[in-house]
Amino acid sequence: MQDENWPLWEVFIRSKAGLAHRHAGSIHAADAQMAIDHARDVYTRRSEGVSIWVVRSADLVASDPADSEAFFEPAADKIYRHPTFYEIPDGVENL
Amino acid sequence: MDRDGAPTPDQALLGTVLRLGDNALILGQRLAEAMTHGPELEEELANANFALDYVGQARMFYAYAAELEGGGRDEDYYAFRRDGHEFRNLLLVEQPNGHFGDLTARQFLFEQFYLLQLEALARCADERLAAIAARAEKEIRYHLRHASQWVVRLGDGTEESHRRMQASLDDLWRFTGEPFAADDVDAAFAAHFGGPDLPALREPWRERVAAVLAEATLTMPADEWMDGGGRQGRHSEHLGYLLAEMQFLQRAYLDARW
Numbered sequence: 001m002q003d004e005n006w007p008l009w010e011v012f013i014r015s016k017a018g019l020a021h022r023h024a025g026s027i028h029a030a031d032a033q034m035a036i037d038h039a040r041d042v043y044t045r046r047s048e049g050v051s052i053w054v055v056r057s058a059d060l061v062a063s064d065p066a067d068s069e070a071f072f073e074p075a076a077d078k079i080y081r082h083p084t085f086y087e088i089p090d091g092v093e094n095l
Numbered sequence: 096m097d098r099d100g101a102p103t104p105d106q107a108l109l110g111t112v113l114r115l116g117d118n119a120l121i122l123g124q125r126l127a128e129a130m131t132h133g134p135e136l137e138e139e140l141a142n143a144n145f146a147l148d149y150v151g152q153a154r155m156f157y158a159y160a161a162e163l164e165g166g167g168r169d170e171d172y173y174a175f176r177r178d179g180h181e182f183r184n185l186l187l188v189e190q191p192n193g194h195f196g197d198l199t200a201r202q203f204l205f206e207q208f209y210l211l212q213l214e215a216l217a218r219c220a221d222e223r224l225a226a227i228a229a230r231a232e233k234e235i236r237y238h239l240r241h242a243s244q245w246v247v248r249l250g251d252g253t254e255e256s257h258r259r260m261q262a263s264l265d266d267l268w269r270f271t272g273e274p275f276a277a278d279d280v281d282a283a284f285a286a287h288f289g290g291p292d293l294p295a296l297r298e299p300w301r302e303r304v305a306a307v308l309a310e311a312t313l314t315m316p317a318d319e320w321m322d323g324g325g326r327q328g329r330h331s332e333h334l335g336y337l338l339a340e341m342q343f344l345q346r347a348y349l350d351a352r353w
Contacts, residue, residue: 041141
C-alpha cells in the first residue's frame with residue numbers, strides 16, 4: 001500500500017452516441033491514463049458506456065452551498081421558464 | 096496419427112484448441128486466487144475482470160473441444176476431471192502470483208505472446224476457432240495495455256519498485272522460450288489450418304517486449320537455459336496445488352451443481 005492515496009478523479013460516461021456524458025462516480029488513480037483505465041474497469045463492466053471522460057476532482061469548481069438561496073431559489077416561482085407549453089412530438093426520446 | 100506418425104488435421108485442431116483452453120483456464124484460476132489481494136479497489140476490479148475474461152475464453156475453447164471430440168464431454172470435464180499430466184498449458188501461466196510485480200511480469204510476458212498467437216489464429220482456416228480468437232483478442236489487447244502500463248510504472252518508478260520489477264522479470268524469463276518451441280501438433284496445425292508459426296512469433300514478441308522494457312528502464316534478461324514441457328504434460332510442482340484447489344468440489348461431489 002502506498003503511504004498517500006492516489007488523487008481522486010470524477011468519471012463521466014456517455015452511454016450511447018448522441019447523448020451527453022453523465023457523471024458516473026469517482027475513482028482513485030495516479031495519472032490521467034490510469035484514471036481512464038480505472039473508470040473503464042469500474043464503470044463500464046456491464047456495457048454502460050461508449051466514451052469516458054475523467055477530470056481531477058481538484059480541478060472542478062463547485063458552487064458554494066452558502067450561495068444556494070441566492071442561486072437557486074429565485075427560479076422556483078418562474079413557471080414561464082419551463083417549456084411546458086409545447087407539445088412534444090411522438091417518438092422523441094431524449095429532449 | 097497418420098502413417099508417418101504426424102498428427103492428423105483433426106488431432107492437430109483438437110490439440111491446439113485444448114492447449115488454448117488450458118492456458119486460459121489455468122491463468123484465469125491464478126488471477127482468481129489474487130482476488131481480494133488487490134493493491135487498490137480499482138485494481139481489484141480490473142483483476143477480477145481479467146480472471147473472468149480468461150475463464151470465459153477457456154469455456155469457449157473447451158466447448159469447441161467437446162464438440163470436436165464428440166463422446167458427450169463438456170467444458171466441466173476438461174476443467175475438473177483431468178489430472179495434471181493431461182493439462183497442456185504453458186509453464187508460465189501456472190507460476191504462482193507472488194507479489195504484484197511478479198503477477199504483472201507474468202501477465203505481461205504471457206500476454207505479449209498470447210496476443211500475437213490470437214492475431215494469427217483469427218486468420219486461420221478453421222472458422223470457429225478464428226471467431227473465438229477474434230473475440231479473445233479484443234480482451235487481451237486491453238489486458239496487455241494494463242500489464243504494460245504497470246511494467247512501466249514499476250520499472251520507471253522508485254528504486255525499490257525498479258529493483259523488484261527487474262527481479263520478477265529475471266525470475267520468469269526461463270519460461271519465455273516454451274511458447275515458441277513448436278511441437279508436432281503445432282506444426283501440423285500450422286500446415287493444415289494456416290495457424291501461427293510459433294517460432295516465427297519470437298522475433299515480434301522480443302521487439303514488443305523490448306519496447307516496453309526500454310520505456311520502463313528495465314533490462315531484457317539474457318536468454319539462458321529455458322524451461323519447457325507443459326505442452327507434453329510435464330509441469331512444475333505448482334500445477335498440482337492449483338488443480339487440487341480448483342477441482343476439489345467436483346471431485347468430492349461428482350456432478351455437483353449450484
